[in-house]
Amino acid sequence: MAAQHIAEVEAGVGDTSRLAAKGVTVGYGGRIVIDELDVAIPPGVITTVIGPNGCGKSTLLRTLSRLLKPTSGTVVLDGDDIVKLRTRDVAKKLGLLPQAPVAPEGLTVSDLVARGRHPHQSWLRQWSSDDVAVVERALAMTGVSDLADRPVDSLSGGQRQRVWISMTLAQGTDLLLLDEPTTYLDLAHAIDVLDLVDDLHESGCTVVMVLHDLNLATRYSDNLVVMREGAILAQGHPRDVITAELLHEAFGLRAKVIDDPVGDRPLIVPIGRAHVQLD
Amino acid sequence: MNGPDVKKPDVKPDVNPSVAPGVRLGQVSFVWRPLIVFVTLLLAAATFLVFCVSIGVGDFPIGLNRVIATILGRGERVDEFVVMDLRMPRALAGLVVGIALGVSGAITQSIARNPLASPDILGVTGGASAVSVFLVTVSGGTATAIVSSVGLSAAALLGGLGTGLLVYFLAWRRGVDGFRLILIGISVSAVMEAITTWLLVTADIRDVAKAQAWLVGSLDNRSWGEVRIALWCTLVLLVVVASVAFQFKPMHFGDEIAAGLGVRYSMVRAVLLLCAVLLAAAAVSAAGPVPFVALVAPQVAMRLARCPTPPMVASGLVGALLLIGADLVARTALPISLPVGVVTAAIGGPFLVYLLVRANLR
Numbered sequence: 099m100a101a102q103h104i105a106e107v108e109a110g111v112g113d114t115s116r117l118a119a120k121g122v123t124v125g126y127g128g129r130i131v132i133d134e135l136d137v138a139i140p141p142g143v144i145t146t147v148i149g150p151n152g153c154g155k156s157t158l159l160r161t162l163s164r165l166l167k168p169t170s171g172t173v174v175l176d177g178d179d180i181v182k183l184r185t186r187d188v189a190k191k192l193g194l195l196p197q198a199p200v201a202p203e204g205l206t207v208s209d210l211v212a213r214g215r216h217p218h219q220s221w222l223r224q225w226s227s228d229d230v231a232v233v234e235r236a237l238a239m240t241g242v243s244d245l246a247d248r249p250v251d252s253l254s255g256g257q258r259q260r261v262w263i264s265m266t267l268a269q270g271t272d273l274l275l276l277d278e279p280t281t282y283l284d285l286a287h288a289i290d291v292l293d294l295v296d297d298l299h300e301s302g303c304t305v306v307m308v309l310h311d312l313n314l315a316t317r318y319s320d321n322l323v324v325m326r327e328g329a330i331l332a333q334g335h336p337r338d339v340i341t342a343e344l345l346h347e348a349f350g351l352r353a354k355v356i357d358d359p360v361g362d363r364p365l366i367v368p369i370g371r372a373h374v375q376l377d
Numbered sequence: 378m379n380g381p382d383v384k385k386p387d388v389k390p391d392v393n394p395s396v397a398p399g400v401r402l403g404q405v406s407f408v409w410r411p412l413i414v415f416v417t418l419l420l421a422a423a424t425f426l427v428f429c430v431s432i433g434v435g436d437f438p439i440g441l442n443r444v445i446a447t448i449l450g451r452g453e454r455v456d457e458f459v460v461m462d463l464r465m466p467r468a469l470a471g472l473v474v475g476i477a478l479g480v481s482g483a484i485t486q487s488i489a490r491n492p493l494a495s496p497d498i499l500g501v502t503g504g505a506s507a508v509s510v511f512l513v514t515v516s517g518g519t520a521t522a523i524v525s526s527v528g529l530s531a532a533a534l535l536g537g538l539g540t541g542l543l544v545y546f547l548a549w550r551r552g553v554d555g556f557r558l559i560l561i562g563i564s565v566s567a568v569m570e571a572i573t574t575w576l577l578v579t580a581d582i583r584d585v586a587k588a589q590a591w592l593v594g595s596l597d598n599r600s601w602g603e604v605r606i607a608l609w610c611t612l613v614l615l616v617v618v619a620s621v622a623f624q625f626k627p628m629h630f631g632d633e634i635a636a637g638l639g640v641r642y643s644m645v646r647a648v649l650l651l652c653a654v655l656l657a658a659a660a661v662s663a664a665g666p667v668p669f670v671a672l673v674a675p676q677v678a679m680r681l682a683r684c685p686t687p688p689m690v691a692s693g694l695v696g697a698l699l700l701i702g703a704d705l706v707a708r709t710a711l712p713i714s715l716p717v718g719v720v721t722a723a724i725g726g727p728f729l730v731y732l733l734v735r736a737n738l739r
Binding site for chain 1: 396397398399400401406407408490620623626627629630631633634636637638639640641683684685686
């Protein structure tokens with residue numbers, strides 16, 4: 099799996115991938131954040147983008163989702179240049195959850211999740227029985243069915259994030275882009291949300307997400323994209339990518355990479371200054 | 378759901394989640410929300426009732442049934458003259474101005490995602506006031522010529538519109554951001570207010586009295602001509618608002634979510650904001666800067682219909698109810714006849730405070 103992966107990436111794959119960036123340069127008002135970047139998102143797996151603060155992770159995700167328009171290069175979605183597609187057609191293929199979204203005070207969970215059907219509705223056809231079924235399924239899949247009547251602002255951070263993911267699911271796409279879905283969550287809730295992401299992947303979704311926690315990224319993804327200063331430093335299966343050298347190169351972090359005692363992935367043990375006993 | 382001990386949510390929920398049911402009429406389908414429909418119908422009925430009562434009250438009182446008969450075209454000749462020719466313009470002005478201000482307020486508050494936002498903040502009121510006071514107080518060749526040729530209302534409309542657009546373009550920086558819009562709107566409004574005050578201080582005292590009367594907002598002495606402009610402007614704008622309102626729904630969650638759900642949010646926002654400015658300008662041109670209606674109507678409508686966001690139709694109806702009701706109170710219940718603007722603030726303010734306090738006590 100891992101080797102095949104790398105081979106595909108090396109070959110500059112575009113055939114199997116549904117979403118890819120080709121020679122993309124993006125910036126905000128003259129400042130270039132991503133420079134001539136190529137990346138192909140392998141289908142059916144969880145791809146996680148990691149890298150130090152300000153390296154362009156979120157910018158890449160926003161570009162892949164068409165929130166940002168590249169100054170040069172193209173993003174290709176199912177064979178089409180994403181900029182040339184209609185916004186609504188993109189929304190039917192690709193679900194996006196931005197960082198820390200906010201719902202109006204008092205809005206109920208079911209109303210929020212129901213809004214995910216928007217790309218499939220029109221002025222005259224604002225609600226159908228299909229919509230009811232899809233929304234109920236989205237609520238059930240994310241385990242928030244019994245919260246349906248509660249206002250979103252009354253929920254805990256972890257529940258709230260589940261609700262937003264549920265809205266993205268109600269959109270009915272099998273391509274999900276999640277920008278730091280575990281921000282502001284404690285470790286237990288972060289695991290809870292990532293288990294949900296893994297369920298979605300098991301059910302056939304292609305997921306691209308940005309994560310800050312390297313060990314969670316290593317544990318939950320099949321494909322890591324490591325970025326530094328607007329470029330891709332390494333890409334591939336966590337087992338092949340995560341090494342002490344790479345972590346130092348990407349983050350300037352001194353760390354030891356050991357075998358995960360509870361999993362088949364590497365585990366990163368950062369070396370700080372306090373209470374360290376190195377042999 | 379509160380911890381890692383909760384396993385995969387593969388259990389089927391026992392309770393059927395309460396997803397709002399849909400209603401289908403041929404090709405048309407929409408979400409069925411009984412409370413909003415009920416509140417909106419109730420508001421419409423109340424508005425119509427107060428509208429008719431307001432027409433019936435005066436030196437020559439006409440009973441409610443006779444007013445309604447006359448509006449439906451089955452009245453007596455005398456009633457017809459009093460109702461349609463004398464009193465209808467004033468009542469209709471109240472209705473149109475109230476709806477325009479209510480809807481304009483609902484749009485502004487939704488776009489800014491801030492309950493304190495109102496078209497006053499978009500600079501419309503300030504600009505219209507400055508232009509009108511300028512025309513009233515500066516007696517000179519050009520000013521008098523403008524007043525006589527286009528009329529004070531039209532000049533106020535243009536002043537409000539111009540200032541609103543100025544605020545919009547100053548706030549533009551790769552799209553319009555709510556906070557930036559409010560800050561620039563407040564600054565521009567402050568400048569306009571300063572100009573107005575300066576004009577009032579330096580002007581002839583008789584002109585000042587005239588200008589002051591306009592500045593409070595009033596429905597006195599409306600003619601069919603003035604009302605007709607505001608009526609048609611408002612009708613056309615409401616059609617535009619209704620046509621883009623559906624695309625606006627996801628924008629309550631922010632631009633990125635809206636974009637993710639397939640909405641071209643800059644375009645939708647530009648159209649709606651322009652409509653809000655035009656509606657407010659139309660209202661100001663017909664009744665002067667009536668304070669508080671645009672701010673309070675959406676908030677009252679939200680609380681009556683238990684909506685998390687300002688409901689457009691209900692906001693317009695609350696605005697109309699508030700304005701016609703305030704005019705009725707101003708004309709009848711008080712010992713001296715006051716301009717409607719004084720009463721809207723006096724009624725609207727405490728009612729909003731009451732709704733907020735009631736929510737706190739719950």
